Amino acid sequence: xxxxxxxHEDLTKKQFTKYLDACxxxxxxYAIEHLIDGAQLTPERRFRQAVIELKTARFNTATSxxxxxxxxxxxxxxxxxxxxxxxxxxxWLVRISHRLARTKKRADxxxxxxxxxxxxxHRSLLSRRREMEIHLHAVLKYQEELGFTxxxxxxxxxxxIQAAEGEYYTMKLSxxxxxxxxxxxxxxxxxxxxxxxxxxxxxIHKVSDLVKQLANAMNGNEYQPGLHGIEExxxxxxxxxxEESNGVVKISSQRT
Numbered sequence: 001x002x003x004x005x006x007x008h009e010d011l012t013k014k015q016f017t018k019y020l021d022a023c024x025x026x027x028x029x030y031a032i033e034h035l036i037d038g039a040q041l042t043p044e045r046r047f048r049q050a051v052i053e054l055k056t057a058r059f060n061t062a063t064s065x066x067x068x069x070x071x072x073x074x075x076x077x078x079x080x081x082x083x084x085x086x087x088x089x090x091x092w093l094v095r096i097s098h099r100l101a102r103t104k105k106r107a108d109x110x111x112x113x114x115x116x117x118x119x120x121x122h123r124s125l126l127s128r129r130r131e132m133e134i135h136l137h138a139v140l141k142y143q144e145e146l147g148f149t150x151x152x153x154x155x156x157x158x159x160x161i162q163a164a165e166g167e168y169y170t171m172k173l174s175x176x177x178x179x180x181x182x183x184x185x186x187x188x189x190x191x192x193x194x195x196x197x198x199x200x201x202x203x204i205h206k207v208s209d210l211v212k213q214l215a216n217a218m219n220g221n222e223y224q225p226g227l228h229g230i231e232e233x234x235x236x237x238x239x240x241x242x243e244e245s246n247g248v249v250k251i252s253s254q255r256t
Contacts, residue, residue: 001049024123024126024127024130025130026074027130031186032053032131032138033202034199035184035195035198037050037135037138037142040168041171042168043142044164045135045164047142047143047145047148050135050139050141054132054136057135060128061125061129061132065125067121068122068222071117071118071152075115078114079111081107082104082110145157145204177192188211
């Protein structure tokens with residue numbers, strides 16, 4: 001107990017509050033960008049996903065703000081109720097009446113509880129706003145990628161999304177089948193492979209190298225089966241984009 005109290009004293013409430021604010025976001029920027037908004041296989045699907053996520057984030061943010069405003073009104077009412085006991089006459093009566101003393105204590109506890117609750121609600125609102133900004137950035141990014149502008153009608157966007165569904169399901173089914181093949185050849189499980197393909201290219205190489213190191217350490221020998229397939233797997237479902245301009249051929253990855 002003494003050690004716990006010592007640690008608590010070393011971590012001030014102000015500093016701990018800063019840590020809580022920094023960690024308030026339920027999903028990291030990286031996870032939202034690559035595993036949520038960017039997880040879809042086609043640009044149209046990524047745009048659609050980002051729009052849906054932004055809609056949900058806006059609603060959640062507005063709901064959190066409403067709940068916070070309502071809670072602050074409740075806190076103000078609780079403070080006014082507790083303030084009655086600070087009147088000189090009532091304060092004197094509290095000192096001689098156990099019943100009034102208990103009533104005052106309940107009023108003080110209610111104020112304290114509501115203050116703590118509002119602190120958490122502020123933190124929740126902060127998290128909602130951060131996530132909303134990330135989803136907004138994704139919508140703008142994919143909007144530009146698809147060439148949508150403020151003059152693009154909803155019918156045009158709808159037609160573009162629907163027209164790309166055939167490509168999406170072709171890629172998805174091919175991806176599922178390829179993951180199964182690579183997994184059967186000694187690579188990671190299908191679920192792990194499907195998750196890995198959502199990562200940017202540079203992180204795929206990091207994962208492959210780390211898997212080799214960890215597998216070698218655990219097995220005590222050189223681990224090779226399936227690892228080559230992991231890197232080729234990404235290239236298979238995400239082939240390089242070839243562009244030609246003025247006789248110059250440019251090759252780049254379609255997803256980063």
